[in-house]
Amino acid sequence: MKGFTALVTIFSLVAVLPAQEAKNPLQRELEYEIMAPCCYGSPVGDHESEAAQQVKVQIAQLLAEGKTKEEILDMYVAIYGERILARPRAQGFNLMAYIVPPLLLVVGGLFLFYYLNRVTSPAARPVSANRESYSDEFFSKIEKEMKELDI
């Protein structure tokens, strides 16, 4: 129960910290949708380089001009190509990127249900041995050995 109390404490600790003040939530979202155009290694939100800084400033300006998220993303794609997006758009072939993982889970789950159904069918169920069929000698023998081996 002690651990449980600790968990609740941790929980309240993080809960009182409101997430991301100061920054416009849309700004933050966009910073993680656009890659840093210097090395394409990480989104601008996680990247410390001049190019990344510039993009952050640009995003702020564009948002101030009243552009929507989609418009801003379109602008970046027009300039740098699709590579600038931190994740592919869910359209055309790239839809596959989003469909396949959940599909794996569904197919795997169905297969497992089929498998479990087969191996747990009454015909496959193992027949239990009869308890009365062992001698006391046998019981005491293995009990003794188990004690000896400290199991």
Added chain:
Amino acid sequence: MITLGAYSLQLGFLFALVSLGFGGWTLARDDGRFQVAAQRALVISSGFVLLATAVLVQQLLISNLDLEYVVRYSSVETPTMYKFAGLWAGMEGSLLFWSAILAIYIVLINFLNRQRNQTLMPLVNIVLGIILLFFLLVNIFFENPFTLLPPGTILQGSGMGLNPLLQHPVMLIHPPILYLGYVGFAIPFAFAVAALIRRRLDATWIRSTRRWTLIPWLFLGVGIILGGMWAYVELGWGGYWSWDPVENASLLPWLTGTAYLHSVIIQEKKNMLRLWNVILIMITFILTIFGTYITRSGIISSVHAFAATDLGIWFFGFVVFTIVACVGLILLRWDEFASPNRLESFTSRESGFLFNNMVFLALTLAVLWGTMFPVLSEAVRGAKITVGSPYFNRITTPMGLILLALMGIGPLLAWRKTSNATIKRNFIWPGVGAVVVLVTGLAMGVSSIYVVVTLALASFVLVGIVLELARGIAARRRIAGEGMLTALLNMVDKNRSRYGGYTVHLGILIMFIGFTGKAFTVEQDMTLREGEKTQLKDYVFTLQHHYIEKRPNHIAKVIDLTVAKDEHIIATLSPEKRFYTDSDQPNTEVAIFSHGLIDLYAILGDFDQETGVAVLKIMINPLVQLIWLGGIIMVLGTIIAILPSRADRKLQEKLT
């Protein structure tokens, strides 16, 4: 000395070949003399590989600038402890390091099995010999670390030095540990292949490799966590995992390895899943080689990858060869897999393990899919795309949560069949724990639903583990009349895999709580002059000084930033911006102060010497500490499971 290194590498290659020659003979005719000769040749080959590695380390330590490798990855000024790191800084050295670790495993496994597993060992040695041979081949003919600088080269300075990013204490242990994990999976893989060839697919090979699976699994896990730690303290973006292809490559075998650790329990207990376990360990091994391929080939751009070379094709070839060989072997021995697969019920521990396996495998394939998708998409559509961390977070979070839930549910189910009464009794308190956290979270208005669900599930798992331990201790006190602590220790010793496993689960759930901290990160970019203050949350940061320090291989710009809370100064943060003179590279040194579970994290952009204006970024990262704590608990749990119990030791005495 250089000649010694170069020749011992070649002798290592030669003796590996000899060993395979003798080994191949034993395949055709079971002659024990050839087996012994093959074993000895392989051990000697390993000895030469280790000698070659020692020579390279010695050359790095004395900074012999005749050697091209030393010039490129070290320098006279590199601090001595980082001269060691030169061994894995470059392609040639890191391949040699790979072989050296395999060599250590080969020597160990042959020594420990000198009396045991006599039927499997000759074949194990053949498999390990083939792997060693491949790496030595690449090392000698394509990436030889003992290449001399072309005569007449005029050196500027005293070597290019170690990449500044690698000059961090964590980087001294992260690569060796990761490699120990990567390479170590070759051992259970080799045993699986041997058992397959010898038609000994009962649980014996699994039992003899139990420890040899736990050890690489532990090293790989620790290596991954240390990698995250290094990224957090050195790369300066305030995160620990960026779903970079190379990070993914190390995660993949860990995931399948974890699935394997669970599924072998069923084979040990029920003699089921023979085929599945063989396939899982094969996949795990193939993924380690595949990871090496991704890292070395430059096929996917990554910050970690070594310079792109034409080596890729060789590794790709080896991956294909391994896959074909594995599939072929399985088909050849197909008749061996007909085992009586019987389960009593859906609601059993067994089926819990099966679901765990399914989700782990789906997660592995999903991460693999995302990692390879840019290549696939470019091949199909011709346009370069990025599949970055936002994609992976979106895809893997739900699967991670399913696994977290299974981690809680599985241990509450009984083996064979769980009656409804038992389910009710076992699930009620963990369920209450989860609901309480869920309701508290929603009432407190936590913005992210994932965070609330994660914490609720973590609470479910935690209550389950605590209850189980409490019940166990109570039971032992009833049976044996022992005191609290004795009862706990005896209980753990009687069933080390079970309680080691629970401890690992505890570590994992603490890490999951740590992951949720990301949602509460606060950060701010700012410019400060000396004496200026800024406030972020409850903390007031004051820029006290800025100064420049000259050190052996770099020049550091440093600022001292005091942190105050409630008018009390609690810490001084000194982030640095360094310029390495040997390698001509800049680097940032993050300053971190952990205030309880909250990390105060400062990164210096730069400062202007004359105006005294400093550009910096401050982050407040809560709960990251829990990830490292969870890692430590995971290590403890694995050690509990690895160490032999009193009963194991007694049996050992009896058998020998």
Added chain:
Amino acid sequence: MEHLIAPLLLFLAFTSAAYYILLPFLTVTGPVTENASVESNALQLRKMSLYKQIREAEFDQEMGLIDSEDYERTRTDLLAETAVVIHRLEGGSDPVQTTALHTQPTCPNCDDPITPGVKFCSNCGSQLAASCPQCGSSTVPGDRFCSSCGRGLLE
């Protein structure tokens, strides 16, 4: 002189290694036969695993994780397998009719005890034994081949 040291060392290392590898061919005359204890070691390990499972079941029962009916069944099955393993460790060949294990045959359909040799269960009436159409020896329903003459029984 100095440039000769490394090749010399290597040559020495090479020859001694080669000698060490070839030594088994000089000393051992015939093929080394396989260690006979392999099989029994495997059985010992299996027995240990079963013992551990028995203890685990006992402990789960004591902890209240499983109810007594599940426990009885689990334990009985584990004991049955243990008996077989012990019998084989003691040198028996076929895992039936051991000194330790007095098996009473039961009807596969209703679990009622039956007398060996009878053809139908006295409790539920299901067929217990049949005879092979080729050699006439008795077979068990569900067998795919006759254990005496090998004739296929699935018709």
